[in-house]
Amino acid sequence: MVVYPKFQVFKSLANSQYYYRLRAVNSEPILSGEGYTSKQSCLVAIASVKANAPYDFRYERKNGTANYTFNLKASNGEIIGRSENYTTSAARENGIEAVKRDAPVAAIEDLS
Template sequence: MAANPKFQVFKSVANSQYYYRLRSTNGEVILSSEGYTTKQSCLNGIASVKVNAPFDARYERKDAFGSYTFNLKSSNGEIIGISENYTTSTARENGIQAVKRDAPQAPTEDLS
């Protein structure tokens, strides 16, 4: 259980790409990245999340039957973070609020 929110950078053994995940104060993963070819690109992605997280307009909310997700986008419209699946829109909104609250100040832990 994580006491503090944090970004974790890790390298996939499957494709040798770098990814980040943002863990909330309860240890749950609340945001994940797509794959990056370099660690620096991954760190740049985290920096972009920190800048864009506070702005509600950057969140693209998606609804499917029994599945609610969101994407966090940068100012140029690129997806920089992908949420977990939520079973209700209320749970998704709680996830967005957690990213807004946690991401800007979260430290980065390098697991790669």
């Protein structure tokens, strides 16, 4: 049985870096991280996402032409997660609410 929400950690074949993606309860990807040179660094980033996700002021909302996204920032202002693209600001807000709800309790699945 597949359980969501969850963070998936994987290693890129293209650059050998570790990445994470957060999948929501509906299994859709809602947040992803940058590349990390070690799995441990990737896991530290996931811990930071779990700690910062509940706080609305940590989200930077971005508006484009029919393209709405958000970044999740750590207490030092660094981006620790980037959203998928949304076609409306309301859909983006739903994505933020999903990260707030799901990230703190999400399990970690190691695919590397």
